[in-house]
Amino acid sequence: xxxxxxxxxxxxxxxxxxxxxxxxxxxxxxxxxxxxxxxxxxxxxxxxxxxxxxxxxxxxxxxxxxxxxxxxxxxxxxxxxxxxxxxxxxxxxxxxxxxxxxxxxxxxxxxxxxxxxxxxxxxxxxxxxxxxxxxx
Amino acid sequence: xxxxxxxxxxxxxxxxxxxxxxxxxxxxxxxxxxxxxxxxxxxxxxxxxxxxxxxxxxxxxxxxxxxxxxxxxxxxxxxxxxxxxxxxxxxxxxxxxxxxxxxxxxxxxxxxxxxxxxxxxxxxxxxxxxxxxxxxxxxxxxxxxxxxxxxxxxxxxxxxxxxxxxxxxxxxxxxxxxxxxxxxxxxxxxxxxxxxxxxxxxxxxxxxxxxxxxxxxxxxxxxxxxxxxxxxxxxxxxxxxxxxxxxxxxxxxxxxxxxxxxxxxxxxxxxxxxxxxxxxxxxxxxxxxxxxxxxxxxxxxxxxxxxxxxxxxxxxxxxxxxxxxxxxxxxxxxxxxxxxxxxxxxxxxxxxxxxxxxxxxxxxxxxxxxxxxxxxxxxxxxxxxxxxxxxxxxxxxxxxxxxxxxxxxxxxxxxxxxxxxxxxxxxxxxxxxxxxxxxxxxxxxxxxxxxxxxxxxxxxxxxxxxxxxxxxxxxxxxxxxxxxxxxxxxxxxxxxxxxxxxxxxxxxxxxxxxxxxxxxxxxxxxxxxxxxxxxxxxxxxxxxxxxxxxxxxxxxxxxxxxxxxxxxxxxxxxxxxxxxxxxxxxxxxxxxxxxxxxxxxxxxxxxxxxxxxxxxxxxxxxxxxxxxxxxxxxxxx
Numbered sequence: 001x002x003x004x005x006x007x008x009x010x011x012x013x014x015x016x017x018x019x020x021x022x023x024x025x026x027x028x029x030x031x032x033x034x035x036x037x038x039x040x041x042x043x044x045x046x047x048x049x050x051x052x053x054x055x056x057x058x059x060x061x062x063x064x065x066x067x068x069x070x071x072x073x074x075x076x077x078x079x080x081x082x083x084x085x086x087x088x089x090x091x092x093x094x095x096x097x098x099x100x101x102x103x104x105x106x107x108x109x110x111x112x113x114x115x116x117x118x119x120x121x122x123x124x125x126x127x128x129x130x131x132x133x134x135x136x
Numbered sequence: 137x138x139x140x141x142x143x144x145x146x147x148x149x150x151x152x153x154x155x156x157x158x159x160x161x162x163x164x165x166x167x168x169x170x171x172x173x174x175x176x177x178x179x180x181x182x183x184x185x186x187x188x189x190x191x192x193x194x195x196x197x198x199x200x201x202x203x204x205x206x207x208x209x210x211x212x213x214x215x216x217x218x219x220x221x222x223x224x225x226x227x228x229x230x231x232x233x234x235x236x237x238x239x240x241x242x243x244x245x246x247x248x249x250x251x252x253x254x255x256x257x258x259x260x261x262x263x264x265x266x267x268x269x270x271x272x273x274x275x276x277x278x279x280x281x282x283x284x285x286x287x288x289x290x291x292x293x294x295x296x297x298x299x300x301x302x303x304x305x306x307x308x309x310x311x312x313x314x315x316x317x318x319x320x321x322x323x324x325x326x327x328x329x330x331x332x333x334x335x336x337x338x339x340x341x342x343x344x345x346x347x348x349x350x351x352x353x354x355x356x357x358x359x360x361x362x363x364x365x366x367x368x369x370x371x372x373x374x375x376x377x378x379x380x381x382x383x384x385x386x387x388x389x390x391x392x393x394x395x396x397x398x399x400x401x402x403x404x405x406x407x408x409x410x411x412x413x414x415x416x417x418x419x420x421x422x423x424x425x426x427x428x429x430x431x432x433x434x435x436x437x438x439x440x441x442x443x444x445x446x447x448x449x450x451x452x453x454x455x456x457x458x459x460x461x462x463x464x465x466x467x468x469x470x471x472x473x474x475x476x477x478x479x480x481x482x483x484x485x486x487x488x489x490x491x492x493x494x495x496x497x498x499x500x501x502x503x504x505x506x507x508x509x510x511x512x513x514x515x516x517x518x519x520x521x522x523x524x525x526x527x528x529x530x531x532x533x534x535x536x537x538x539x540x541x542x543x544x545x546x547x548x549x550x551x552x553x554x555x556x557x558x559x560x561x562x563x564x565x566x567x568x569x570x571x572x573x574x575x576x577x578x579x580x581x582x583x584x585x586x587x588x589x590x591x592x593x594x595x596x597x598x599x600x601x602x603x604x605x606x607x608x609x610x611x612x613x614x615x616x617x618x619x620x621x622x623x624x625x626x627x628x629x630x631x632x633x634x635x636x637x638x639x640x641x642x643x644x645x646x647x648x649x650x651x652x653x654x655x656x657x658x659x660x661x662x663x664x665x666x667x668x669x670x671x672x673x674x675x676x677x678x679x680x681x682x683x684x685x686x687x688x689x690x691x692x693x694x695x696x697x698x699x700x701x702x703x704x705x706x707x708x709x710x711x712x713x714x715x716x717x718x719x720x721x722x723x724x725x726x727x728x729x730x731x732x733x734x735x736x737x738x739x740x741x742x743x744x745x746x747x748x749x750x751x752x753x754x755x756x757x758x759x760x761x762x763x764x765x766x767x768x769x770x771x772x773x
Binding site: 052053054056057058060061062063064065066067068069072095096097098099100117119120121122125127128131132133134135136 | 439449450451453560563564566567568571572573574575576577578579580582584590591593594611612617619693696697700701704705707708709710711713771772773
């Protein structure tokens, strides 16, 4: 197995790839280089990509995360450039998505994740607020 | 119809050339009661009108039932099979179908998994009957689960060893030279008795072996000839059911226990990791005693919580292995991976590094090494530890606690109290973090597993409840947020990740809970239920109260993630990872499935606000003594 060593800087776990209808015998195409801007994404397309490219497997449909399986990414806590850099050079359990998904696709996904509602305060959720805490 | 008592051996002859099947199997006493029955001295019947029929006065299976009853089994789970038909009949007629009561299962895997769940609540085995060939083949995965999970199951297999006894092709294909060979690598003991006396002795021996820690399944073959042939007259007087001897579990050597106590008392930052440490409610109480005495943190083995070892909201729940100067594993199945991490995590291969700090000590108390076999690899990596006590942890805890108590000085006690205060603060911080994480995606559709868990908790928190399912696939939310204090409130997982365990184990555990009046709750994975959904009918047929909440993520999700991972590594599209993994298109309607099996069913529910009322309605059904199922469309995890 060929190993690729990449610089890892954070713990976000994102899976995304181009939606190419290819078989395992079909060479994948390198992504088109795009210089993304933070507000340039298409959130609607990003949602579609987020689902079809299986990001939700590990991060949940609204980016809420799934514990050790995948970190919370919605809304994203980092800037777009950092987000894309992490997808290319992830740490933790996430495999690197290096040349299958375009920067524009990631920009759209990022735009979708920015539409995620901020987390509620657990103190404002009756079912959570009623819980005993350790030692209580 | 005349009955002529003209025995050849214990056979009798009935008059009439065309006696039907009912006549052929009629019991002697019934035949004697028929109108017109004649006693000896009647006129001879012409030979041409005689039909040989077989009556058995006390078949051997009756004695087998005597033996079985002596072992105090409550239930016997079985999918019916001809190779144990004699024992089946004796259990329900001679034995009165009580202690044990026969449970009708629709698959042998369900029989064994049901016994698996039952044993985790009841602390003793259920009897399972199966064909020695095709039945055991069905049952084998569940036996492997129980073996890896160190759970006692008592399995009786039917077989026809004597070639002259096999009446047709079916009985030839259902016969086997060595029944138990197929599962010998994942059972603790087996035997093939050749006489009733042999059966009695081996039955009691098998029970003792299964119930001496480490617990595990055992197999006994009940040959059909022994079941069906009459007990020989000569044997009746001398057949004896041996008394079950009390067997104490293996306790750690006192010197080694003293050494471990010294390590624990001297440690500044010990961490205790529990796997299957608490076999019984007493084990849980002992774990709390040890932790509170030392003010030491206790955490569960990762990634799967094997047993209810420690209260979920206890202030000493926690511990960071990386910061510890002593890590102690108690019945941990995979201790190696508690103190090592793969490096790097996102690459294939088995490179790993130890994560404990330099100079940190490690020790284990485990009975796993007392049941190590060669073929299946459940023994895990070799552990380089400073002290390995090969013994049952729960049985060793009293002497370990006492040894620690003797070593604790006032200075150490003060230090322990300070440590306890720090740990309590850390536990509260971890709990607050868990609450914050649970709040993310609270209103999402599909419904988050945190919301699912909390809606269940809200309905059961004032009941005497028992979670009879694993919580791994719902991110262990119940163990992180619910107030879990009793041993029966969590029963762990399958043992070997053999999917298909969940639903039948939940039904078996719920059966054990029934007599205690507990509300049994099963968070049920969709993939698991589809292996043998007939267990729903078993629950309905035997009126086993069980609340099943579907975690319906519409996929074999773990495998879906793996395939996506493989695709990403190979630089191929991850979008195709649904192929072979999804459980959608068409949608599987579990509420309808439940109703088809006679179980109350509702759903699918995809709006989180509808969930609480739906669970409440289902609990009302369960409180009437019936099973109920609520289908919930959930997030993947």
